[in-house]
Amino acid sequence: MEFFDIKKNWNETNIKVGRGWKLDELRIKSNTDLHKLWYVLLKERNMLYTMEHECNEQVKLFPNPERIDKVQESMNNIETVVRERNVAYYQLETGETGERPxxxxxxxxxxxxxxxxxxxxxxxxxxxxxxxxxxxxGYINSRAVKKFLRLYNEKKHNEERKARNRDYNHVQQLLKRFPDMDMEALKAEYPNVDIEKAKRTKKARGHCLPKY
Structure with missing residues (x-):
């Protein structure tokens, strides 16, 4: 029955839960505590997956699905802390990180x-x-791979071009709606957009005389 939640939560639509474990909180714990906490989170994750599957089978709403994300975030943070300690130990003993090259x-x-x-x-x-x-x-030098790379690079170029155009149009709309906005903050938010060029466009001016 540990794969299921406690019975008083079975028919609840909202279950109050806390946040996930942060890296700073896990770094001050011992290896034994991290080991115990890992299995507590593992059991909790298995229980949540079981309850989610059961709710889907019963066509019911799974309460607070963000609990799975919080548990997974805590487990990822534990792995990060353990990896940091392993790297520090191997660097102290052997001068290498011990990580896979x-x-x-x-x-x-x-x-x-x-x-x-x-x-x-x-x-x-x-x-x-x-x-x-x-x-x-050489598969890399074959005709099929060269054709694939040509189409792949073309697709990447088109995606980057569309992203630049979206940012450029968005900056023009911002200049039209907020002519007195902070230009330095705008440049920091959109470093790939030519702000001075966007100022001179009709779309940025609108129906009013420009102030710059």
Missing amino acids: IEDVVSIFGIPEKYSKKEYSIPAFMNKRWVRPYLEN
């Missing part, structure tokens, strides 16, 4: 990505199933 590689689609190194049964240069397609023939 990460390097920049190019995927089979020609896109740069981060790769976390891990152990394999044989080294890369002895793995013929990997050497032949990647080093000899």
